[in-house]
Amino acid sequence: MTKQSIFGRITTLVRANINSILDSAEDPQKMIDQLIRDYTNNIADAESAIAETIGNLRLLEQDYREDVKTAEEWGRKAIAASGKADELRTAGNTVDADKFDNLAKVALQRQISAENEAKTAEPTIAAQQEVTAKLKDGLNGMKEKLKQLHSKRAELVARAKTAEAQNRVADAVKSIDVLDPTSDLGRFEEKIRRQEALARGKQEIAASTLDAQFNELENFEAVTEVEARLAALKSGRTAQAIEQ
Missing domain, CATH: 1.10.287 (Helix Hairpins)
Structure with missing residues (x-):
């Protein structure tokens, strides 16, 4: 068996x-x-x-x-x-x-x-x-x-x-997929982009401030020239009056 x-x-x-x-x-x-x-x-x-x-x-x-x-x-x-x-x-x-x-x-x-x-x-x-x-x-x-x-x-x-x-x-x-917004590399890239944008913004601000300064200077020069010409006019009329 x-x-x-x-x-x-x-x-x-x-x-x-x-x-x-x-x-x-x-x-x-x-x-x-x-x-x-x-x-x-x-x-x-x-x-x-x-x-x-x-x-x-x-x-x-x-x-x-x-x-x-x-x-x-x-x-x-x-x-x-x-x-x-x-x-x-x-x-x-x-x-x-x-x-x-x-x-x-x-x-x-x-x-x-x-x-x-x-x-x-x-x-x-x-x-x-x-x-x-x-x-x-x-x-x-x-x-x-x-x-x-x-x-x-x-x-x-x-x-x-x-x-x-x-x-x-x-x-x-x-x-490490750079296209993944939740990945560390994606977040790091986003941070760099923001910093680059901030730098560009600061550059634009700086540029606009400089332009304004030059505009003020041009305006000042224009005012000064007006004042000089006005003074010259007045000075000329005074001289004519004395001669007469």
């Missing part, structure tokens, strides 16, 4: 579609770690069961070889006893001849018994050999699946690290 259960588990695990299992998993990495543990544990169980099966098979094969060897030995003894009986009968000693013929018959009976035991064991040995071969194939299939799982896990870990790195780069690029 235990061997049948293990054989069923081996068959199920070997036929399992790893990619399909991982595709349907919410967390593929956790799922693959669990699969690795399951395969590792079942491989250990399978190895133990196969070792026991092989041990039993070797005992059956050893018993079979011993039965064949025993049958051959009894066959040789039967031949020897029958030959001795023929010699004694030829010599006229029928009593001893009959005795050795009886021994030959006993040897033949033992030979037949050993051959029957060997024949009875043959189907059992064949069945055990078939089971052992299937278990070995299944075990090799499980080990191959385990290699695939380890390879798949390494691939998933590498992909996860790559995705993490890509996300970090994307976040870093986003954080």
